[in-house]
Amino acid sequence: MNAIYGTWLVIAADLALMSSPKLLSTNEADFWLITLGHAxxxxxxxxxxxxxxxxxxxxxxxxxxxTLFCFAFIAPVVGAIGLLLITRISLRPLxxxxxxxxxxxxxxxxxxxxxxxxxxxxxxxxxxxxxxAVPGATRMQSLLTLQAxxxxxxxxxxxxxxxxxxxxxxxxxxxxxxxxxKKISRQIRQELDRLPHDLTLAQRFDCLRQLAQLNxxxxxxxxxxxxxxxxxxxxxxxxxxQALELGAEPDPGLMFLRCRIFLEQxxxxxxxxxxxxxxxLGFPKASAWMLLAEIAFRKRNFAAxxxxxxxxxxxxxxxxxxxxxxxxxxxxxxxxxxxxxFLPHL
Amino acid sequence: xxxxxxxxxxxxTRTAQExxxxxxxEGTFPYVSGGVSSWVNQIIRGFPELKFGAIFLGSxxxxxxxxxYELPDNLVHLDVAYLYDERSSPPIRQVKANKKAMALMExxxxxxxEGKLTPACxxxxxxxxxxxxxxxKLDHDTFLYSMESWEYIKQCYRKFxxxxxxxxxxxxxxxxxxxxxxxxxxxxxxPKARIYHSVSxxxxxxxxVLLKHRNKRPFMLSEHGIYVKERKIDLYQxxxxxxxxxxxxxxxxxVSYFRxxxxxxxxxxxxxxxxxxxxxxxxxxxxRKRQLAxxxxxxxxxxxxxxxxxxxxxxxxALRSKEVPPIMCLIGRVVPIKDIKTYIRAMRIVVNxxxxxxxWIAGPEDESPEYAQECRELVAQLGLQDKVxxxxxxxxxxxxxxxxxxVLSSISEALPLVILEGYAAxxxxxxxxxxxxxxxxxxxxxxxxxxxPSGRVVRIADPQALATAAVELLSNPEIWHQTSESAIKRVExxxxxxxxxxxxxxxxxKNFQWQE
Numbered sequence: 092m093n094a095i096y097g098t099w100l101v102i103a104a105d106l107a108l109m110s111s112p113k114l115l116s117t118n119e120a121d122f123w124l125i126t127l128g129h130a131x132x133x134x135x136x137x138x139x140x141x142x143x144x145x146x147x148x149x150x151x152x153x154x155x156x157x158t159l160f161c162f163a164f165i166a167p168v169v170g171a172i173g174l175l176l177i178t179r180i181s182l183r184p185l186x187x188x189x190x191x192x193x194x195x196x197x198x199x200x201x202x203x204x205x206x207x208x209x210x211x212x213x214x215x216x217x218x219x220x221x222x223x224a225v226p227g228a229t230r231m232q233s234l235l236t237l238q239a240x241x242x243x244x245x246x247x248x249x250x251x252x253x254x255x256x257x258x259x260x261x262x263x264x265x266x267x268x269x270x271x272x273k274k275i276s277r278q279i280r281q282e283l284d285r286l287p288h289d290l291t292l293a294q295r296f297d298c299l300r301q302l303a304q305l306n307x308x309x310x311x312x313x314x315x316x317x318x319x320x321x322x323x324x325x326x327x328x329x330x331x332x333q334a335l336e337l338g339a340e341p342d343p344g345l346m347f348l349r350c351r352i353f354l355e356q357x358x359x360x361x362x363x364x365x366x367x368x369x370x371x372l373g374f375p376k377a378s379a380w381m382l383l384a385e386i387a388f389r390k391r392n393f394a395a396x397x398x399x400x401x402x403x404x405x406x407x408x409x410x411x412x413x414x415x416x417x418x419x420x421x422x423x424x425x426x427x428x429x430x431x432x433f434l435p436h437l
Numbered sequence: 438x439x440x441x442x443x444x445x446x447x448x449x450t451r452t453a454q455e456x457x458x459x460x461x462x463e464g465t466f467p468y469v470s471g472g473v474s475s476w477v478n479q480i481i482r483g484f485p486e487l488k489f490g491a492i493f494l495g496s497x498x499x500x501x502x503x504x505x506y507e508l509p510d511n512l513v514h515l516d517v518a519y520l521y522d523e524r525s526s527p528p529i530r531q532v533k534a535n536k537k538a539m540a541l542m543e544x545x546x547x548x549x550x551e552g553k554l555t556p557a558c559x560x561x562x563x564x565x566x567x568x569x570x571x572x573x574k575l576d577h578d579t580f581l582y583s584m585e586s587w588e589y590i591k592q593c594y595r596k597f598x599x600x601x602x603x604x605x606x607x608x609x610x611x612x613x614x615x616x617x618x619x620x621x622x623x624x625x626x627x628p629k630a631r632i633y634h635s636v637s638x639x640x641x642x643x644x645x646v647l648l649k650h651r652n653k654r655p656f657m658l659s660e661h662g663i664y665v666k667e668r669k670i671d672l673y674q675x676x677x678x679x680x681x682x683x684x685x686x687x688x689x690x691x692v693s694y695f696r697x698x699x700x701x702x703x704x705x706x707x708x709x710x711x712x713x714x715x716x717x718x719x720x721x722x723x724x725r726k727r728q729l730a731x732x733x734x735x736x737x738x739x740x741x742x743x744x745x746x747x748x749x750x751x752x753x754x755a756l757r758s759k760e761v762p763p764i765m766c767l768i769g770r771v772v773p774i775k776d777i778k779t780y781i782r783a784m785r786i787v788v789n790x791x792x793x794x795x796x797w798i799a800g801p802e803d804e805s806p807e808y809a810q811e812c813r814e815l816v817a818q819l820g821l822q823d824k825v826x827x828x829x830x831x832x833x834x835x836x837x838x839x840x841x842x843x844v845l846s847s848i849s850e851a852l853p854l855v856i857l858e859g860y861a862a863x864x865x866x867x868x869x870x871x872x873x874x875x876x877x878x879x880x881x882x883x884x885x886x887x888x889x890p891s892g893r894v895v896r897i898a899d900p901q902a903l904a905t906a907a908v909e910l911l912s913n914p915e916i917w918h919q920t921s922e923s924a925i926k927r928v929e930x931x932x933x934x935x936x937x938x939x940x941x942x943x944x945x946x947k948n949f950q951w952q953e
Contacts, residue, residue, distance in 0.1 A: 231673070232691070239689035254870070254896040258849070259670055265848050265898055266674040269773075273811075280814050317901030318786045322819070 094142040095175075101139060102171045105132045109167050133163035136171040143178035218248060227257060234263055242271055246313035272314045279305045292339045299334035300345050303327050307348060310355065328352045343374035350382060359389040377406065384419075452628075453514040456490035458945065459630035459648070463494045463641035467506040467515075470801060470830075471770060472854050473636055473661045474506065476743060481509045483938045487945070490514030490628050494620075494640050496521045502803070518623045520616035520640060527578050534585035538574035541565055543589065549705050550597060554732065558705075559712040563650035569621045577618040581611070600694040602681040609679075609695050613702050616640060624648050632657060632948050635710070637664040639703065642710030649713055655948040658714040659741070661851040662872075663727045665707035670849075672699050708732040716944055720852040721873040742873070743852045744937030747929055749834065750861035754925070756838040757863065761917045763794040765867070765907055766840040768833065768855040769847070771802040771809040776869075778815055779900050780846040785819045786904035791911060795824055797840065799831040837862035841911050847871055848897050856892075860928035865920035866892035867906050877927075885931060891924035 108114075108128050113121040137159035141149065149155060162177075163170040217240070219225075220233035234252070237245040245267075252264035282301045290298060306327035309315050315323045331349045334342075350365035363386045370379050380403045387395035400419040408416060460481070466474035481489045489512045495501050498519055508515065545561050548554070568575040580586050594606045620640060624647040634657045635645040642658060649656040672678070673696070680693035692700070711717060711733040718741050719725035725738050765787070769775045777798060784796040802809035809827075816825045828836075833855075837843075843859035843866045850872035857877070859866055868874040878894050880886035893910060895902035910917055 235673070235692065236689050253898050258666060258871075259673075261897065262670045262848055263673045265776075266670070268898070270674075276811070276815070276818075279818065283818070316899070318789065318904070319782050319900050322785055 094139045097139040098136060098143070098171070098175055098178075101132055101136045102168060102175070105129065105136070105163075105168050105171055108132060129167055130164060133160050133170070136160075136163040136174055140174040140178050145181055148181055221248070221252065221260075223256060227259070230257070230260055231263070234260060234267075237267065242312040246271070250313060250316070268314065271312065272309070275305055275308055275314070292337060296334050296337045296339035296342075299330045299337070300342065303331035303334060303345065303348060303352075306330065307352065324352060324355050328356065341372045343369045343372035346372055347374050347379075347382075354382075354386065354389070357389075359386050362386050363390075377403070381412065451508065451513055451515045453488065453490060455488075455629040456514050457487040457630065457949075458484075458632045458634050459490040459492065459514075459627060461492050461494070461633060461635040461641040461644050461648075463637050463639055464496075465636065466491070466493070467504045467508060468493060468495065468501040468517075469804070470505040472851065475854055476661065477636060478506050478509065479934065480941065481512055483934065484942070484945070485511050487511060488513045490516075490630060492516045492518065492623060492627060492641075492644065494623070494644065495519050498522065514628050516623065516627065518619060520619050521612075522619075526615075527581065529582055530578060532578045532583040534579045534583040535574035536585075538568050538579070539585050539589065541568070542575060546593075549701075550593075554705070554708050556712045556734075559646055559709040560650070562709055563647055563713075566617060566621050566647055567650075569618055570625065577615075580614060580618070598694055600679070600681050601683070601686075602679065605679045605681060605695065609698060613699070617643075620644050620647060624651060630654060632945060634659065635714075636661065638707040638710040639664045639668065640706070642714075643706050646709055646713040655715045655951060656713055657716045657718070657944065657948065658710060659718040660724065660728065661720055662849065663724055663731070665703050665731055666727060667849065668703040669700050672696055672703075704731070715948065718944075721876055723873070724851065741937060741940045742932060743854055743857065744932050744934035745854055745857045745861060745928070747861045747933050750837065750858055753834065753838040753862040761911060761914050762839060762841040763791050763911050764797060764840045765794070765842045765844045765911070766797040766799055766836065767844045767846065768831075768836075768859075769800045769845070770804050771798060771800055771812060771827070772805045773808050774847060774849055775800075776846045776848045776898060777808075777812050779898050779903060780844060781812060781815050781819065781821065781825055782900035783846070783903035783907065784821055784825055786900060787907050787911075788821070788824055790904075790908045794907075794911065795826065796821075796844075797826050797828055797836075799828045799833075799836055801830045802827065833858050833862075837864055840864055841917070842867050842892075842907060844903070844907065845869060845874065846897075846903060850874065852877070857928050857932045860891060860924035860932070863921045863925055865910060865917065865924050867903065867910060868892065868894055869897045869903075870894050871897060877932075880927060885927065888926050888930075889919060889923040891920050891927050 108125060111125065113125055116122070137156050140159045140163075141152075141156050144155070159174055162173055166173065217233050217236055221230050223230075225233075237248060249264040249268050252260055253268075255261045255264070279302065282298050282305065285298050286295075286302075304327075306323050309323050310320055310327065328349070331345060331352060334345060335349065346365055346369035350362045350369060353359075353362035353365055363383070366374075366379055366382055366386065370376055380399050384396045384399035387393075387399060397419055400416050403416060404420055460477060462477065465471065466477040477491075481491075489509070491512060491514065493515065495517065496519060542565060545558070545565050548558050548561065565575065567573065570576060590607060590610055591603075593610075594603055598606050600606060620643060624644060627648060629652065630648075632655050633645045633648045635641045636659050638658065638660065642664070645656045645658065648654070673692075675696070678693065678696050678699065680687070680695070682693065708731065711728065711731065714733075715737060717728055717733045717738045719728055719738065720742055721740055725740055728738055729735055765780075765784075767775070767777060767780050771777055780796065780798070784794070787794050787796070798812075813827065816822060837859060840859075841864070843855060843864050845853055845856060845866065845868040847853075847869055848871065850868075852873045853868075856866045856868060856874070866874075866878060868878060874894050876885075878892045879890050880888055893906040895906050910920065
């Protein structure tokens, strides 16, 4: 049976009951008969009204049916009609504003102090978290963070940890440095194995250039110290010179490397010649200015340093290089929000 | 002090029903040479009146070669067990787990997993392992093949694992737990002993825990290095451990779950061993403190330094030439932990100052052939072919009179015997700042330090510092003679084997008496 017709039928039944002469009778049996009849009609009304309700209002089932029953039972006829009205209102489609209402999100957990500063991996932050006063587990965690930091930055920190009092820290630092050194040494050995073979001019040049670069990598990433470093720099210079003497092809990159090796060996004049040659061979001038400035500084030609810095005043730099440029151009006197972010100590 | 024994022995296999002291060894004597193995050999030979037994625990048969030591006559029993021998897994069959045993297992696990370690956990674990035999309620098949075990592993994965791979979790759990059933078998077939003596925590230590629980006999632990610490360092750097975290989850400062799991596993083994041991012996104070930090009860700990047969090396002093030979000698296995590369690199610097200097490396190269090859290649790379000599295994009595300096460039040591042997022959030492090297070279505060330095100590992995100190000692005869004299005095006064044997004798006697 259709639920609406059913409800109307129930309303009709209730109306008939309420207009019955027995309603005015003073007989107790009649009273209970009428009450029972009305209760049955109310149950039927609440059942049909429940069927008409949209799904979202049907839960919890018993409570909903009980509420509907109360409506129908307390107000005879009117209650049942009221039920019909309720179902009609609830069946109305959602208003546009209701359907597309912007959900109100829960506030972000700004109060969650646990999540603060957990993932800082700046050099200073790592160094401070490796301090001997810090608990062992945190130190070990910070040490592992160094795996995600460039070698050139991580290695000096690892180097200092080689004399740490805690065995675990010291040995893990050693292991990290050792694995890097092993990787480069393996590549050096591969190239050295290639070298005695009958290679074409281009292959020999490539092999020697690789050897120069790999030896330089040991120096650049801080894997060699003291006199050993000097020895490796000499090796790098030797291979670079041998490659350049082959004259297979002009290689601005190799000439740039030669410049850096000269600078490391303290020969600023030769370094200057090499960087000019590199630029003449096509090495980007923008990348050469900083090195030229360093050469000028080594030669104590401070006016030239200032000149070179002016050439790169509008370039973007890492925080450390920018601090140097700003110093020479005197812009560090006016700190900008950008500076404050990177160099709060300046 | 001697127990009845009826050994049936050939050259390598020895079995006995009963021994006085059963030594529990993991990856050392008699199949691996090195400081700990030499010490075990020395101790067994040092007590000829006692019958010793030994249980060697290894990973897989193919990882070990022939025996490196001639077995002492008083070693009447030798059992060799491989914990990761794949052939030993039982055949697959359907099994139903016992509910009570599973509940006991869960209870022991929850104590360990939730980090609520208590002294009782060692006993609880042993009780659990009582059920791990073929006739018990928690045999190996139950762990490997029962549905209940599978469900429990799944439940733990959901509850604890932060690594997304269940497959890797499942196999890690299997690999971690399987050795326990092998260890129990070894404990069951072990001969009767009056004392169980382990030289490390880890698997050998746990075997000691099980043996003590089964037979109610004293259990001694003599640690040279600290096993848990060494395992942790290996694990922090291990490449074989899986990390399946995605790029968004991968925080390099957070140790991956499987790495954590393995580290925690060895920490627990260490803790349980310390709780069960009656005497916990370290070689020096820093190691004893480390044992305390890892859960050793302070009242059971004690330091007993290594000692050597000084008389064996003393005659070498007279054979030495008056001039200080510009020869450095590194005595040890050619393995990464000795950091022989730093020694070779230092030699590159030394020859700049002492062109006649030579660097010798006296030790076997077969334990890590790949590393030995890398060292040889480094020698070639640095152009030191005529300066660095690989001598292989050498008799120290033939060698020490010819060298000017014993060098130890290791990244980790405990109390190296080669330093003491060099001292006895009057050779000063140049060592890295590891283990007890500071104590051996500069002495403990007081009378020992007053003797004066018997060499130099530099930080690890620092070729420059190593070379500078080597040049100082080899090129200045006055300093060399001073350090040589201090070396002889120090070893004679503090590091003779008589001193070490007398302390161990007292401990053995105490433990024997305790049973009578």
